[in-house]
Each structure stands twice: as C-alpha cells, then as structure tokens.
Amino acid sequence: MxxxxxxxxxxxxxxxxxxxxxxxxxxxxxxxxxxxxxxxxxxxxxxxxxxxxQDKFDLMTKCEEEIMLEMSRIVKQNFPSVIDSLEMDSPTVPPFPLTVSLFEYLNKNSDIMKAVLGPKGDLSFQTRLKEFMWETLYGNNPNSMVKEENFLVPAQYLASYMGTAKIGVIQQWLNSGRKESPQEMARILTTITVNGPLFAAGLKK
Amino acid sequence: MxxxxxxxxxxxxxxxxxxxxxxxxxxxxxxxxxxxxxxxxxxxxxxxxxxxxQDKFDLMTKCEEEIMLEMSRIVKQNFPSVIDSLEMDSPTVPPFPLTVSLFEYLNKNSDIMKAVLGPKGDLSFQTRLKEFMWETLYGNNPNSMVKEENFLVPAQYLASYMGTAKIGVIQQWLNSGRKESPQEMARILTTITVNGPLFAAGLKK
DNA sequence: CAATAAATACACACCGTGTTGTTTATTATG
DNA sequence: CATAATAAACAACACGGTGTGTATTTATTG
The missing domain is CATH 1.10.10.60 (Homeodomain-like)
Structure with missing residues (x-):
C-alpha cells in the first residue's frame, strides 16, 4: 500500500x-x-x-472518515466540553455559532456531502452520521443532553427523532440547491427544534 | 414471464x-x-x-411496491379524505388510530420492514418512503397540513424534518427489538411531535 | 390422460474483480 | 550528477456472477 x-x-x-x-x-x-x-x-x-x-467501500469509508473527523473538530471547537452542543446551541438567540459552522462546512463541501447524503448516496454513512448524532444526544457521557429523567418519552426515541430530523433537513437543503444561507438554515433548524414542529408550522398548541 | x-x-x-x-x-x-x-x-x-x-432490483422494487400500497391503504382507511392524517391523528387524545394501525402493520411485517429500513437496507426505498411522507405533509393537495402561511420556517424544511424524524423513530424501534407495543409507539411519536422535542425531553420552553 | 405451463439442467459470452509479475517514475546517496 | 534503491503505476491472468437461450423434465388444469 x-x-x-x-x-x-x-x-x-x-x-x-x-x-x-x-x-x-x-x-x-x-x-x-x-x-x-x-x-x-x-x-x-x-x-x-x-x-x-481494498475496494470501493474502503475508499468510501476513508472519504467519510475525513468528513466525520472534520465535523467532530467543528463541534469541539465550538463546545470544548464536546457535547452539550447540537441542541444546546443557545436555543433562542442567534447566531447559533455551532450550527452555522456546520452548515458552512456542508456548504463548502457540498459536492461530496450531496453525493453521500443524497438519495443515491451511501446508506452506511448516513447510518454512521445518525449514530454520531444519537451518541451525541443520548450516548453514555455525563454531558449528554437527553437524560433518562423528567422525560415524557423514552430518551432513545427522542434522540432518534432529533438526529434523523436534522439530517433530513440537511438533505433537503442540499438536494434543493442550497438556496438558503448557512445562517438562515441554522435559524430554521433551531426554530423547529425549539418550538416544536407543529408550532413552527403555525398551528396552535 | x-x-x-x-x-x-x-x-x-x-x-x-x-x-x-x-x-x-x-x-x-x-x-x-x-x-x-x-x-x-x-x-x-x-x-x-x-x-x-429482471434482476434483484426488480424483485426489490416489487416487494416495496406491495409495502407502499398497503401503507397507503391503511392511511386511506383511517382518513378517507386521505391526507389531513399523519400529523393530524387527533394530536392529544389517544388512541391515535392511524398511527397505531401503521405501527401494527410494521409490527406484523417486521421481518421485511427491518430488512429494508435497517442499516443494511435499501436506500432507494427509504427515499421513496420519505417522499411519500413529504408529499403527504407538503405536497400539492388542498388538504396538505403544512401550508405556506403562518409558518415560522419554510414549509419544505418542516416537512423534511417531520418526515425523516418519524422514519428515524420507526427505524430505532425496529432495530432495538420492538420492545414497545404499537400503541405505546404511537403515543411516543405523537407526544414528541405535538410537544416538540425539547419539551418532550423535559426541558423548559 | 392429454394439453399446457412452470421449473430445471446445461451451456454460452460478457463483464467486473482482485491478484501477480513487470515496467516506469521518483528519491536518496556516493 | 549519475545511478542504485525504492515504490508507484501498469498489463495480463484466473475466477465468479450475470443474463440469455434451448432442450428436457416435472407439475397443474381441464
């Protein structure tokens, strides 16, 4: 080699x-x-x-490894204690520095991100990314945001819900031509998460 | 043939x-x-x-076709006007008949559903299912629940968020052994959607 | 039991795979 | 600067799955 x-x-x-x-x-x-x-x-x-x-999977894995590393780096840079993060990006106050940074990264590398996250992309990467978010939210660490207490539903499902939802928004953004700026996307994502989908849709609670 | x-x-x-x-x-x-x-x-x-x-893809497509048809049938059965549905499953009052029916179907056919929706499954099907949900929520029909008015964020992203989030919860349920009953899952999913992820997690608004 | 249609057995050319041995380019050293 | 050592790029090969075609056997229906 x-x-x-x-x-x-x-x-x-x-x-x-x-x-x-x-x-x-x-x-x-x-x-x-x-x-x-x-x-x-x-x-x-x-x-x-x-x-x-070794084969095309090995190639893909190595490309993805770079992406995951870079994203971890961005997360750590914004939240040195790593993990309060993601959801905790100052829920109500712009400019949501972490989320903006992530969208800026996605924007810069949109070619490959669109390729792997798109409908013809690599399922295993999407799974890994989902697991990364799941772990970040729910994993075995003292800072994980979703704790098994005071919750209305099992935490694992909450983590799945939030993790996949965020990926879904990212995919929609990439596949519809990235018309919004990273700043705007950060606002959108945070708004839905914080207010809840129904309220964000303009329905009364 | x-x-x-x-x-x-x-x-x-x-x-x-x-x-x-x-x-x-x-x-x-x-x-x-x-x-x-x-x-x-x-x-x-x-x-x-x-x-x-013709080939393995043809086989897969035909299997998936059956699934999509059956799911559409379930939706129509619960909501003859087709489409208020999904989110609109009487948000706060159990027993959420549509959502329960869907989970019961998934439960009965868990073998194939786990196969196609799992981490080694078929991305194109997951994409189709996502599109089905997206259309249901946002598509060009008078009953679509997410309207381009009174919203805090672009409706397309809302639809993506909700659609993928729901699929994510279903996948988590299938892959973690379906320990909860369809009824319980319907409650969980509805609770998160209606209350919003953060509040469902027990955080103050 | 005859007619029919499905399943099998076997053979073929084709193409992508992964490996091996050879040639060519880069680098380090006398 | 020349040339040996090194390692990257290449060409050729054997293997296995694909898709198709045809003759034959086996099962179902009328």
Whole structure:
C-alpha cells in the first residue's frame, strides 16, 4: 500500500480517484459504481486503485472518515466540553455559532456531502452520521443532553427523532440547491427544534 | 414471464424468493446479495428467478411496491379524505388510530420492514418512503397540513424534518427489538411531535 | 390422460474483480 | 550528477456472477 504522502504520483492519483468517485455518485449512485468506472474516469490503471484501497467501500469509508473527523473538530471547537452542543446551541438567540459552522462546512463541501447524503448516496454513512448524532444526544457521557429523567418519552426515541430530523433537513437543503444561507438554515433548524414542529408550522398548541 | 396467479408452483417459487431475500438482506445487506445467493437459498434454479424478475432490483422494487400500497391503504382507511392524517391523528387524545394501525402493520411485517429500513437496507426505498411522507405533509393537495402561511420556517424544511424524524423513530424501534407495543409507539411519536422535542425531553420552553 | 405451463439442467459470452509479475517514475546517496 | 534503491503505476491472468437461450423434465388444469 503506497504511503509516501509527499509523492506527487500518490497525491495526483488519490485526488483523481476521489474526484471521480464524487462525480460518479452523482451520476449513477454509489451502489451502481464499479471500480472500473472509477479508474476509467480517473484515467488510471485499475490495479493502481487496488494499491491504495481494498475496494470501493474502503475508499468510501476513508472519504467519510475525513468528513466525520472534520465535523467532530467543528463541534469541539465550538463546545470544548464536546457535547452539550447540537441542541444546546443557545436555543433562542442567534447566531447559533455551532450550527452555522456546520452548515458552512456542508456548504463548502457540498459536492461530496450531496453525493453521500443524497438519495443515491451511501446508506452506511448516513447510518454512521445518525449514530454520531444519537451518541451525541443520548450516548453514555455525563454531558449528554437527553437524560433518562423528567422525560415524557423514552430518551432513545427522542434522540432518534432529533438526529434523523436534522439530517433530513440537511438533505433537503442540499438536494434543493442550497438556496438558503448557512445562517438562515441554522435559524430554521433551531426554530423547529425549539418550538416544536407543529408550532413552527403555525398551528396552535 | 409466468403469470398464473393461482398456480401453486408460482406461488411457492415467489414465496421462496421473497423469504430468501429478506433473510439475506438481514445477513449481508441488500447490495452484497447476488441473484445466485437468492436462488441457492430459495432452493430454485437460477433460470426460474429470471423467469419472474429482471434482476434483484426488480424483485426489490416489487416487494416495496406491495409495502407502499398497503401503507397507503391503511392511511386511506383511517382518513378517507386521505391526507389531513399523519400529523393530524387527533394530536392529544389517544388512541391515535392511524398511527397505531401503521405501527401494527410494521409490527406484523417486521421481518421485511427491518430488512429494508435497517442499516443494511435499501436506500432507494427509504427515499421513496420519505417522499411519500413529504408529499403527504407538503405536497400539492388542498388538504396538505403544512401550508405556506403562518409558518415560522419554510414549509419544505418542516416537512423534511417531520418526515425523516418519524422514519428515524420507526427505524430505532425496529432495530432495538420492538420492545414497545404499537400503541405505546404511537403515543411516543405523537407526544414528541405535538410537544416538540425539547419539551418532550423535559426541558423548559 | 392429454394439453399446457412452470421449473430445471446445461451451456454460452460478457463483464467486473482482485491478484501477480513487470515496467516506469521518483528519491536518496556516493 | 549519475545511478542504485525504492515504490508507484501498469498489463495480463484466473475466477465468479450475470443474463440469455434451448432442450428436457416435472407439475397443474381441464
């Protein structure tokens, strides 16, 4: 497995592979892609691909790893104690720094984010992202926001509800062309969460 | 393409194929399955499979079609005007007949529902289901519950939020062993939606 | 029991996979 | 600067699943 992170050949190859992957996900969907597709598009030999990655899943996993790391970094940057976060982004007072930062990241990397989170994307990544949010909300840590006390429903379902809901909004935003700014999206997401969907829809309680 | 819907051979074959599919999705995930896997497991000739379905995607699509039809039927049965529904299941008063009916259906067919909605399931189906909910909530029909007026956020995002949130709760229930009854799940889901996630979590508004 | 239709057995070309051995490019050193 | 050492990129190969076609056997219906 080639490793030299400064070798120009390696850098070129990996970049070409990654770009080809993103393009192809957009075109045919992740599961329809073959390694041959990728290497043809990237204009490299198929063998070269296998020198770097085990298969297309390995490639995908490694791309996603980068994303997850970067998102964790953003969360930590805004909330060094890691985890009060997400829901706790000063519920009522703009500018919701964490949520804005996350949407800005999504915006900057919208090509790949749209690819993996889109309807032809990678289910396993969506599952991982969901688990990341679930853990953040409900996981075994002293700061988790959803505690098993004073709740009207089992906390695990609350965590699922909130986690998937947020992902759903992100997906809708990405797939409908990102017409709103990250700031606006942060406001939207926070408003729904804090007020509750029905009230946010303008219905009386 | 064999057609006689009363021919016992056809019925047996289709059932065997369907059962094999569900088992295999659970074991290896949909995309890892080969037609050969299915026919071996179903103990039929591979040629027979192609007599009934074009490929594994065709098979999957047809299974999913049944599910969608049945769910639409349940919705219509509870709300003949089709669509006030889903959210509108008498928000505060049990027993939430529509939601209970849906969970009972999911419960009865938990094998296949877990397979398609699970982490190794079929993303395209999850997308379709999401669209179904989205349309139900927001689509172009006079009864859609989310109207573009009096809202605090764009309606499309509200619809995405609620749609995916509900699916998320269903997935969590299926994947954690369905320990709660359909009635209990209906209460949980309605409570979160009506009260809003934060309040349902026991936080002050 | 005859007619019919489904299921099987077998064979074929095709394509993507993953691996192996060879060639070519980069880098480090005398 | 030249050249050996290293490692990346490439070409060729064997394997397994796919989809299709055809002849044959087995089961169902009238």
């Amino acid at each position: 080639p490793g030299s992170k400064t070798d120009l050949r390696v850098i070129r190859t990996k970049e070409a592979i990654r770009d080809a992957l993103i393009e192809l996900i957009d075109e045919k969907g992740f599961e329809a892609i073959t390694v041959k597709d990728i290497t043809t598009r990237a204009k490299i030999n198929r063998g070269t691909f296998y020198a770097h990655y | 064999p057609g006689s819907k009363t021919d016992l051979r056809v019925i047996r074959t289709k059932e065997a194929i369907r059962d094999a599919l569900i088992e295999l999705i659970d074991e290896k995930g949909f995309e890892a399955i080969t037609v050969k896997d299915i026919t071996t497991r179903a103990k039929i000739n591979r040629g027979t499979f192609y007599a009934h379905y």
